[in-house]
Amino acid sequence: MVRYIFGERHKEYMKRCLRATVNVAEGSVRAGKTVDHVFVFATLLERSPDRLHLATGATAAAAKLNIGDCNGLGLEGYFGSRARWGKFRGCECLRIATRTGEKVVIFAGGKNADSYKKIRGNSYGMWIATEINLHHDSMIKEAFNRQLAARDRRVFWDLNPTSPTAFIYRDYIDLYAEKTIRGELPEGFYNYGHFTVHDNPAVSPQRLAEITAQYDPESVWYRRDILGERCAAEGLVYPYFASHRGEVIIEREKLDMSDVRFINIGVDFGGNRSKTAFAACAVLNKGGICMVADGEVEGRKGEIDPVRVCEDFLSFVRALRRQFPDVLIKYAFCDSEAQYLINGLRKFMRRAGDSIEIGESKKCRIRDRIDFVCSMMAQGRFRILSDCTRVIRGVSEAVFDPDAVGDVRLDNFSSDIDILDAMEYSFERYMRNLM
Numbered sequence: 001m002v003r004y005i006f007g008e009r010h011k012e013y014m015k016r017c018l019r020a021t022v023n024v025a026e027g028s029v030r031a032g033k034t035v036d037h038v039f040v041f042a043t044l045l046e047r048s049p050d051r052l053h054l055a056t057g058a059t060a061a062a063a064k065l066n067i068g069d070c071n072g073l074g075l076e077g078y079f080g081s082r083a084r085w086g087k088f089r090g091c092e093c094l095r096i097a098t099r100t101g102e103k104v105v106i107f108a109g110g111k112n113a114d115s116y117k118k119i120r121g122n123s124y125g126m127w128i129a130t131e132i133n134l135h136h137d138s139m140i141k142e143a144f145n146r147q148l149a150a151r152d153r154r155v156f157w158d159l160n161p162t163s164p165t166a167f168i169y170r171d172y173i174d175l176y177a178e179k180t181i182r183g184e185l186p187e188g189f190y191n192y193g194h195f196t197v198h199d200n201p202a203v204s205p206q207r208l209a210e211i212t213a214q215y216d217p218e219s220v221w222y223r224r225d226i227l228g229e230r231c232a233a234e235g236l237v238y239p240y241f242a243s244h245r246g247e248v249i250i251e252r253e254k255l256d257m258s259d260v261r262f263i264n265i266g267v268d269f270g271g272n273r274s275k276t277a278f279a280a281c282a283v284l285n286k287g288g289i290c291m292v293a294d295g296e297v298e299g300r301k302g303e304i305d306p307v308r309v310c311e312d313f314l315s316f317v318r319a320l321r322r323q324f325p326d327v328l329i330k331y332a333f334c335d336s337e338a339q340y341l342i343n344g345l346r347k348f349m350r351r352a353g354d355s356i357e358i359g360e361s362k363k364c365r366i367r368d369r370i371d372f373v374c375s376m377m378a379q380g381r382f383r384i385l386s387d388c389t390r391v392i393r394g395v396s397e398a399v400f401d402p403d404a405v406g407d408v409r410l411d412n413f414s415s416d417i418d419i420l421d422a423m424e425y426s427f428e429r430y431m432r433n434l435m
Contacts, residue, residue, distance in 0.1 A: 002077040004039055005202045006032070013193035014040050020191035022155045024132075024173055027195035028228035029160060030203055030211060034066055034130050035073050036193075037156040041128045042078040045105075046098045049151040050125025052088075052106065054143060058134035059109035060092055066130040068094060068107065075105065091118060110135035116142035123149040132157040133168045140172070161230040163397055169230070196228045219243040237370055237398035240377045249392060250383050255292070259284045260327050263292065263320060266361070266425030267313065267334040268418045269341050270297065276309050278316045279391055279422040282327070287434055288381035289427055293320055294390040294419060306341055310348035317349075317356055329356055333425045336360040361425040369424040372431045381434075394419040 006014065010032055017023045017040040025033035045053065055075075057063030068074045068085075075094055076083050082097040092107045108118045110129070116139045124146050129135060147153045159168070176190045197203055197211060215222040220242035223229040236242050260282045270276040276297040282290045297312045313332075320329055334342045346358040373395075376382035384391055394416040427434075 002073060002080075004035065004073065006036070006039075007199050007201045009193070009195065009199050010036050013191070013195075016188075016191040016193075017156070018044070019188050021153060021189050022176060023157070023191045023193075024176075025156075025158045025193045025195065026161060026173070026228070027193075027199075028197050029225045030197045030200060031195035031228065032200040032202065033158040033193075033195055034070055037128055037130075037158055038067060038070055038074055038078065041126060041154075041156055042075055044126065044152070044154060045096065045103050047100055048098075048103065048125050049100070050123075051102070052104050052122050052124050054119060054122075054124040054127040054146070055094075055105050055107045056110045056119075056127070056129045056135065056139070056143070058111040058131050060107050061109075063107045063109065063130065064092065067128055089121070110139035110143075112136055113138055115139045119143060119146055122146060125150045125152055126154040126156070128156040130158050131160070133159045133162045133166055135168075137167060137171070161224050161228055163399070164230040165397055194228060197226060216243060231396065235399040237400060238374060238377070238395050240374055241395050244377070245392075245396070247380065248377055248382065248384055249386050250290075252385050252387065255282070255290055255383075255385065257324075257326070259286055259288075260290075260324070261285050262328040262330040263324060264330055264426045265317070265320075265332040265356075266422040266427070267332055267345075268421040268425065269309070269335045269338040270418065275416075275418050276312075277390070277416075277418040277422040278313065279388075279419060279426050280316075280320055280329075281423070281426040282324075283427070283430060283434075286381075288383065289376060289434070290383040290385065291388050291391045291423060291426075292385050293323070294388045294422070296390060296419070306344050307348075309341065310345050313345060314349065314352055314354065317354060331357050331359055333359050333361045333429065335421070335425065336363055362428050364424075364428045364431065366424075368431070369428055372428075372435065373424075375435065390416060390419045391423055394423070 013025065014036050023037065025036055027033055055063050055067045057066055068076055075096070079096050083094050086093055086095050088104050088106055094105045094107070096103045096105065106119070106122065109115055111134050113136050115136055119142060127143050127147060176185065177192060179185045180190045197208060212226055215226055220231050224231050241248055261284060263280055263282050266279045268277045278295040279291060280293040282292045284290060295316045297309050317329060334345065342358060342360060349356060349358060373382060397416065398420060
């Protein structure tokens with residue numbers, strides 16, 4: 001008989017799993033998330049009125065390893081001699097003898113766009129998935145569709161944190177949480193638990209120390225794998241920031257005002273689904289840059305109001321002048337592709353009596369702008385004030401497009417590219433002199 005060890009937070013979560021329809025366990029590595037779900041899944045399998053059930057991972061092999069075996073704590077270990085591997089309509093499966101008859105758990109991979117084809121044609125009662133963030137959305141939708149006829153529908157998802165803007169949060173996990181708060185889902189329908197390795201009593205203090213010692217406490221991987229925080233870690237555009245954000249981000253009172261030469265503003269005008277973004281940088285006497293303010297104007301295709309953009313920009317400039325009364329607000333460099341908006345903004349600011357000069361962005365190659373920021377950060381010459389939350393979020397979440405040729409920043413609205421463009425417009429004309 002397999003001996004399971006559960007911490008108190010895990011026990012409370014598992015009790016809720018026995019009642020809830022959709023259960024999500026998120027958190028750090030070695031937190032015990034999958035074991036929780038395997039145990040509850042197996043318990044419910046004993047009395048489930050449905051015969052077919054589904055177990056998925058990024059690949060079928062991952063599903064078998066993490067759910068079937070799970071270091072001896074998987075379905076095989078739980079059921080022992082009552083479980084045997086086999087085939088069901090071409091898929092790997094585990095046939096399990098339960099108190100209510102034989103149950104068949106089908107194992108499948110879900111990372112590819114066509115993975116859903118493997119599970120078509122069957123109706124499933126329960127679905128347990130590991131690393132749900134690595135599943136393709138078409139697989140998730142098909143698995144849900146395959147459960148429509150279930151007599152006791154249950155869903156168990158686990159995942160290590162990923163980029164905060166990932167679709168799994170936007171379209172499912174966070175959406176369910178928001179609907180639960182608004183009362184749009186039945187009471188007890190959704191159950192969420194967040195765990196770290198510190199919540200797992202099966203990990204000894206010595207082993208815990210060994211695991212954490214492998215990470216730099218300042219790195220994005222420590223935040224994700226040990227603290228269980230949501231953050232992008234693969235394909236990062238600014239890897240130095242991910243590992244040294246404590247050096248790059250500073251509090252306002254630590255900015256030496258005597259070192260500020262002048263402040264420029266970058267403006268990226270919104271378009272199709274994008275936002276108009278403002279970012280202000282202070283150019284320093286000692287050859288550095290500090291991002292000191294940011295802002296945005298919501299706007300979708302056909303909805304951008306030039307007057308509203310101008311009014312919000314004027315408010316942004318006036319707020320800067322109040323915050324830095326003794327500093328010259330010198331230029332605003334705007335996206336050169338929107339000449340009509342630049343002309344309108346220039347006239348608007350003149351009528352408002354503001355002396356800021358409105359110019360065009362230089363539109364340097366994006367790769368050159370990225371390299372400049374990375375180099376300046378590594379030299380300790382690029383800082384961001386802590387209240388520039390949009391810039392910090394943009395720099396934190398920016399990743400390269402894995403499907404593009406060359407180093408292209410991913411621009412699919414999963415991260416804030418607009419604020420990065422505005423940030424870069426604010427200093428790109430000074431890059432050659434600052435390097």
